[in-house]
Amino acid sequence: MNRRPGTRTLALKKAPAVRSYAAVVGKKEGEGPLKHGFDSISEDSYFGEESWEKAESHMLRQCFSLACDKADLAPSSLGCVFAGDLLNQCVSSSFALRDSGIPYLGLYGACSTMAESLGLAALALEGGFAETVCAMTGSHFCSAERQYRFPLEYGGQRTPSSQWTVTGAGAVILGSGGSRLHVTHFTPGCIVDAGITDPSAMGAAMAPAALDTLRAHFADTGRGPGDYDAIFTGDLGALGHDLLESLFAREGVALGPRYMDCGVLIYDLAAQKVNAGGSGCGCSASVLCGHILPGMERGVWKRVLFAATGALMSPTSAMQGESIPGICHALAIERED
Amino acid sequence: MNRRPGTRTLALKKAPAVRSYAAVVGKKEGEGPLKHGFDSISEDSYFGEESWEKAESHMLRQCFSLACDKADLAPSSLGCVFAGDLLNQCVSSSFALRDSGIPYLGLYGACSTMAESLGLAALALEGGFAETVCAMTGSHFCSAERQYRFPLEYGGQRTPSSQWTVTGAGAVILGSGGSRLHVTHFTPGCIVDAGITDPSAMGAAMAPAALDTLRAHFADTGRGPGDYDAIFTGDLGALGHDLLESLFAREGVALGPRYMDCGVLIYDLAAQKVNAGGSGCGCSASVLCGHILPGMERGVWKRVLFAATGALMSPTSAMQGESIPGICHALAIERED
Numbered sequence: 158m159n160r161r162p163g164t165r166t167l168a169l170k171k172a173p174a175v176r177s178y179a180a181v182v183g184k185k186e187g188e189g190p191l192k193h194g195f196d197s198i199s200e201d202s203y204f205g206e207e208s209w210e211k212a213e214s215h216m217l218r219q220c221f222s223l224a225c226d227k228a229d230l231a232p233s234s235l236g237c238v239f240a241g242d243l244l245n246q247c248v249s250s251s252f253a254l255r256d257s258g259i260p261y262l263g264l265y266g267a268c269s270t271m272a273e274s275l276g277l278a279a280l281a282l283e284g285g286f287a288e289t290v291c292a293m294t295g296s297h298f299c300s301a302e303r304q305y306r307f308p309l310e311y312g313g314q315r316t317p318s319s320q321w322t323v324t325g326a327g328a329v330i331l332g333s334g335g336s337r338l339h340v341t342h343f344t345p346g347c348i349v350d351a352g353i354t355d356p357s358a359m360g361a362a363m364a365p366a367a368l369d370t371l372r373a374h375f376a377d378t379g380r381g382p383g384d385y386d387a388i389f390t391g392d393l394g395a396l397g398h399d400l401l402e403s404l405f406a407r408e409g410v411a412l413g414p415r416y417m418d419c420g421v422l423i424y425d426l427a428a429q430k431v432n433a434g435g436s437g438c439g440c441s442a443s444v445l446c447g448h449i450l451p452g453m454e455r456g457v458w459k460r461v462l463f464a465a466t467g468a469l470m471s472p473t474s475a476m477q478g479e480s481i482p483g484i485c486h487a488l489a490i491e492r493e494d
Numbered sequence: 495m496n497r498r499p500g501t502r503t504l505a506l507k508k509a510p511a512v513r514s515y516a517a518v519v520g521k522k523e524g525e526g527p528l529k530h531g532f533d534s535i536s537e538d539s540y541f542g543e544e545s546w547e548k549a550e551s552h553m554l555r556q557c558f559s560l561a562c563d564k565a566d567l568a569p570s571s572l573g574c575v576f577a578g579d580l581l582n583q584c585v586s587s588s589f590a591l592r593d594s595g596i597p598y599l600g601l602y603g604a605c606s607t608m609a610e611s612l613g614l615a616a617l618a619l620e621g622g623f624a625e626t627v628c629a630m631t632g633s634h635f636c637s638a639e640r641q642y643r644f645p646l647e648y649g650g651q652r653t654p655s656s657q658w659t660v661t662g663a664g665a666v667i668l669g670s671g672g673s674r675l676h677v678t679h680f681t682p683g684c685i686v687d688a689g690i691t692d693p694s695a696m697g698a699a700m701a702p703a704a705l706d707t708l709r710a711h712f713a714d715t716g717r718g719p720g721d722y723d724a725i726f727t728g729d730l731g732a733l734g735h736d737l738l739e740s741l742f743a744r745e746g747v748a749l750g751p752r753y754m755d756c757g758v759l760i761y762d763l764a765a766q767k768v769n770a771g772g773s774g775c776g777c778s779a780s781v782l783c784g785h786i787l788p789g790m791e792r793g794v795w796k797r798v799l800f801a802a803t804g805a806l807m808s809p810t811s812a813m814q815g816e817s818i819p820g821i822c823h824a825l826a827i828e829r830e831d
Contacts, residue, residue: 165573165597167623208814236502237682244808245582247602248816251685251806255819260502260682262610263806263821265584265602273599277614284621286504345574345597348588469588469600471581477545479585482592484600 165344166377172339173282175490176289176332177228180447181220182439183298183324189424194447196223202299202324210244213297216326217242217253221293224328228289235259235330236287239274241266243296243438245304250293267467268392269346270294271327271442272486276343278331279488288333295326296437305472316357320394320420320436327442329450338453342489344374348469350482356475360397360433363466366483367393368404371464374487382412386458389449390485391441391465392420394433419444441465450490459492502681503714509676510619512827513626513669514565517784518557519776520635520661526761531784533560539636539661547581550634553663554579554590558630561665565626572596572667573624576611578603580633580775582641587630604804605729606683607631608664608779609823613680615668616825625670632663633774642809653694657731657757657773664779666787675790679826681711685806687819693812697734697770700803703820704730705741708801711824719749723795726786727822728778728802729757731770756781778802796829
C-alpha cells in the first residue's frame with residue numbers, strides 16, 4: 158500500500174517497465190512536426206478497409222501487432238489488454254482484439270484513455286496480477302467527425318477553438334523489466350465540470366480537470382513542475398494549454414516551457430489548418446508512443462509527467478443542454494541511467 | 495502473484511469483502527419475481543428527470559448513494575469508482591458521478607460491466623491500491639431502446655429471441671473487511687466471436703464467450719460446476735441459457751439446476767412479455783445486488799460463480815455487416831461462516 162491517506166497518487170514500488178511501444182498514424186499526422194517518430198504512416202485514410210470504423214480498428218490492430226513485435230512477445234503471452242476508444246460502444250478496440258485470445262478489459266475514458274489504460278496496466282503489474290500487459294487506444298478523424306459532428310461531405314465550418322481529431326493509435330507494453338523507462342506514479346483523475354457547454358471548446362472544458370489532477374499529483378508527491386523535465390497534457394490544444402498555464406499561474410505556480418500539450422505538438426497548427434490543435438484518444442497515444450517515449454530513450458527528457466485529458470460528454474448530452482465534464486489521469490514516467 | 499502460468503484466473507489471497515451493495519430498478523422490474531430484493535423501485539420511468547438519459551444517470555446516482563449509505567461510508571472516502579454503461583460515451587455513469595470528487599475509472603464492457611468493474615475493484619483492493627472501491631453499472635430500457643433499436647413510439651416488432659433491456663442499476667462497495675461475503679477469484683474474459691450477426695439473438699452471440707470463460711475458470715481452479723451452489727450468467731436469456739447448457743453438455747459437463755441466468759430470473763418471461771428475458775448492464779447488476787448477494791447473506795448459497803456477459807457490438811458495426819463479438823468476465827464470491 159503506497160497511497161497515503163487523503164491522497165490519490167499511487168507510488169509504484171515495482172515501477173513497471175516500458176517493454177515496448179508503437180504508434181501508427183494517418184497521412185495528415187505523418188506530415189506534421191512529429192512525423193519522424195511514428196512507426197507507420199498510412200497514406201490511405203481507409204487503411205485498406207471499406208469503412209472508417211473498420212479503418213480505425215485496422216489501425217489499432219496494426220499498432221498492437223507492432224508493439225508485440227517490438228517487445229519480441231507472442232500476443233498470446235500477454236496477461237491482458239486494457240483498451241478503449243471514442244466510437245460508440247468502443248467497437249474499434251473490441252474488433253481490433255477480437256481474435257487475439259487475450260483477456261480484454263474495455264475502458265471508456267474519452268481522450269484520457271491512453272493514461273487510464275496505462276495506469277491500470279501499471280497497477281496490474283504492481284499488484285503482481287500479470288507479467289506483461291498492453292495499454293492501447295486510438296482515434297480516427299473520419300469516424301469521429303461523422304459520429305460527433307457532421308457528415309464529412311457536409312464540410313461544416315469549424316470554430317477557432319475547435320480541434321482536429323487525430324487519426325492515430327498508440328500501444329504500450331509494460332513488463333517487469335527489460336527497459337530503462339519506468340512508470341513510477343499514477344494519479345487517477347476525478348471528474349471536474351466547469352460548466353462549459355460548447356462542444357467546440359474542449360480545451361476549456363478539460364483544462365480544469367488537468368489542473369485538478371496535476372495539483373493533486375504535485376501535492377501527493379511533494380514534487381513541483383520543476384521536478385519534471387517535461388509535462389505533457391493530452392489534447393487541450395492551444396487554447397486549453399494557455400488556459401491551464403493561466404490557472405496554475407493564478408495559484409502562483411509557473412509551469413514554464415517544460416509544459417507542452419500533445420494536441421499542439423502533433424500538427425503545425427497554422428499550416429495544417431487544425432485551428433486549436435489535435436484531439437482524440439489517438440492524439441496523446443500517438444504522441445506518447447511516437448515522440449515522448451522515444452525522446453526519453455534518446456535522453457531528451459529523464460523525468461516526464463504524462464497527463465491525458467478527456468471530455469466525458471456525448472452528442473446526446475450536449476443536445477440535452479448538459480455541460481461537459483472533464484477528466485485527466487496522470488502518470489510519472491522516469492528513465493533510469 | 496497468484497496466477498499460474500498459462501492460466502487467466504486470479505486467486506485473490508486477501509479476498510476483498512463485500513462491504514455493501516444496492517440495487518435500484520424501474521417499474522417493470524419491480525413487478526417481476528425478484529421485486530422483494532431491490533432497494534428502490536421507481537414508478538416513474540423518468541426518475542423525475544426530463545429525458546431517459548438523465549433518468550438513467552439519476553438512477554445510477556441514487557444507487558451509488560444507497561450503497562455508500564449502507565456501508566456507512568462518506569462517498570469521498572472511496573479510493574475510486576469503476577463504472578460504465580451502455581449509452582454512447584458512457585454518459586450515464588460519468589454524469590452520475592461528476593460531482594462526487596472520487597477518482598473515476600470509466601469502463602466499457604457492454605452488459606459484462608458489473609463483473610468487469612467488480613473484478614477490477616477486487617484487484618485494486620488485492621493490490622493494496624485502495625481501502626474501499628465501488629463497482630457500478632446500470633441500464634435503462636427507454637434510453638437503450640432508442641439508441642440501439644427503434645424510437646419507442648415506433649412500437650417495433652420483437653423477435654422471440656429478443657431480450658428486454660432492464661431498467662436497473664447495481665453498485666457494490668468492496669473493502670478489506672466488515673462482511674462475510676468475499677470475492678475470491680476473478681477470471682477476466684477474452685473476446686469470443688462465433689459469427690452470429692443477428693442483433694436480436696444476443697444470447698447466441700454471448701453464450702460461446704460464457705463457455706470460454708467458465709471453462710477457463712474451472713480448468714484454472716480445479717473446480718467444477720458441482721463446487722458451486724449456484725452459477726449465474728449475466729444476460730444470456732432463455733435461449734442463451736439453454737445454449738450454454740448444451741455447449742457444456744457436449745463437453746460432458748452438466749451444469750445442472752444450479753445454473754441460472756440473470757436475464758431469466760428478473761422477469762416472469764411469459765406474463766411480462768419480455769420474450770427471451772432481460773438484458774443490459776443493469777440486468778446482472780441489479781440481480782447481483784438485489785438477489786444473489788442478499789441470498790448469500792441469508793445463507794441460500796454459500797459459494798457462487800457470477801459470470802456477466804457482454805456483446806461488444808454497436809449499431810454501426812451491425813449495419814456494416816460485422817458479427818457480434820461476446821465477452822464474459824467471471825467472479826467467485828464466497829461466504830465465510
